[in-house]
Amino acid sequence: MELYFAPMACSLATRIALYETGQTATFVCVDRMEGKLEDGSDYHRVNPMGQVPALRTDSGELLTETSAILQYVADLDPEGRLAARSGPARYRLQRWLNFITSELHKALFYPQFSPASNDGAKAFARDLLEKRFDYLERHLTGREFLLDRFTVADAYLATVLGWTRPVGIDLGRWPALKDYFDRMRARPAVATAVAEEYALYEAHEARKGAA
Template identity: 40%
Template sequence: MKLYFAPGACSLSPHIVLREAGLEHTLEKVDLRSKQTATGVDFRTINPKGYVPTLQLNDGSILTEGPVIVQYLADLVPEKHLVPKAGSMERYRVMETLNYIGTELHKGFSPLFNPATSDAGKEVAINALLPRISLIAKQLGNSDYIAGSQFTVADAYLFVVLSWSAHVKLSLADWPTIQAYLARVAERPAVHAAMVAEGLIKE
């Protein structure tokens, strides 16, 4: 499999899951501004949506949308317990969290990365994110991971999105449990390896 990614973008989530799952894969970096891959291919010929993550399967077919990709990858290695069993309420809870991260957190950060967003617009975006982060903190509680004691694909996605706070001047000081959670996830070998591979941290 090949993962098309942009360093530190939401594609870091399936990158982490690939490594947690122990699945063989290659990586190809995408310049999201020029829409060119590292090998000089027009990325839109691979994924007409023009954004990452994009996963090329071994049969050459393409799968897009991060929350779908991570569930697909987790289902390839059920013994890793990266997602609960299909049909179980625990599975639906993870799916529920993935959807919340995608629609309420991920998209909530988007204006903060847009250079066209005014300072007032950024303030509005941050104020909208704060109660959503509070809700996540409440859901996390004293658990090691968002679904309890087991690391799941929802943690890979949540870790990536909440880590963006450091780049957009959104303080997480009011949520020590979230700060501890991010530090805990960052220490996982697969997470560390993915971040090193993307050039986000040093070995």
Template identity: 55%
Template sequence: MDLFFAPMSCSLATRIALYESGQDADFHRVALADKTVEDGRDYWTINPKGQVPALITDDGIVITEGPAVLQYVADRAPETRLAPAAGTTARYELQTWLNYISSEIHKYIYFTIFNPESPEEARRYAREVAAPKRYEFLARHLAGRDFLVGEDFTVADAYLTVTLNWAQPGGIDLSRWPALTDYHRRMAARPAVARAISEEAKLREAS
């Protein structure tokens, strides 16, 4: 498999899933500013959406969109329980969380905050109104739970952990929600998660 990524972006969740499941992949860094791959290829020719992650399977199929990529990786290693079995109610619960994180946290809050073209009023609303509402909901769900879905770490936890990494640089103080800070601390301490974050943080710092 080939994973196209940008350091510390949402594609970090796929790296985490690969490390958690012990699967091998070749990693290709993408410069999102000009949509080029580190080997000089035009990233638009790989993913016409111009976004990460993109995963090329061993069969040469290109999969895009984080929730789809994460489920593909999880389904290749069902014994790791990174996703409940397809067709189960637990799987639909996983998909619910992946969609929620993608639309309500990743895109609605952080795309707005970090997008230089966002009006300051929109950024302030995302930071001061939208984020607290969504984090209060997440904190209630996580109170007394180890993971988002069931009793196992899943790709939804990988994705949520990545977005929680963005809170501080986005100007959001997670300490208002102790259940979230505890969850984030526990997830970040997992060996595979810590390894993935450390590697990508170093790549970003070096750029």
């Protein structure tokens, strides 16, 4: 497998899932601002949308969209550790994956980071984001994970929550959510993935500053 990723982007969730299950992949870094791969080639030839993650399977098929890729990686694990195989438990997992991608990632965090987003759009998205965090706070009170065990939904939510500091959101306002985030970041697979990608992110920023 080949995982096309950008440091500390949503593709981090797939790296976490791979590490949690002990699966191997080749990691291909993407410069999202330039739309280039490390060899200088155009990433849009891989994924016309220019977004990460993208996963090239061993059969050669290209998968895109975080929720789909996470479920694919989870289903490769013979022990089924990160996703229920079928039935109501699988639908509950899909519910959380859809919530994270639609209610947090795309709808609310994207306006915070996009250079095309104006102050009004950012303020509106931030107000909605805080309401979603209120919802998560209620759900996670008394719970260790989103579901009954660590799943790819937790890998995705832990990734998204890592964007709160750059946009100036203090998770201390939501104690259960903050405790959850701290637990997730302490998991060995998560900690390893974050440390590796943050080092790559810092190196990339240093190169941009020197250019």
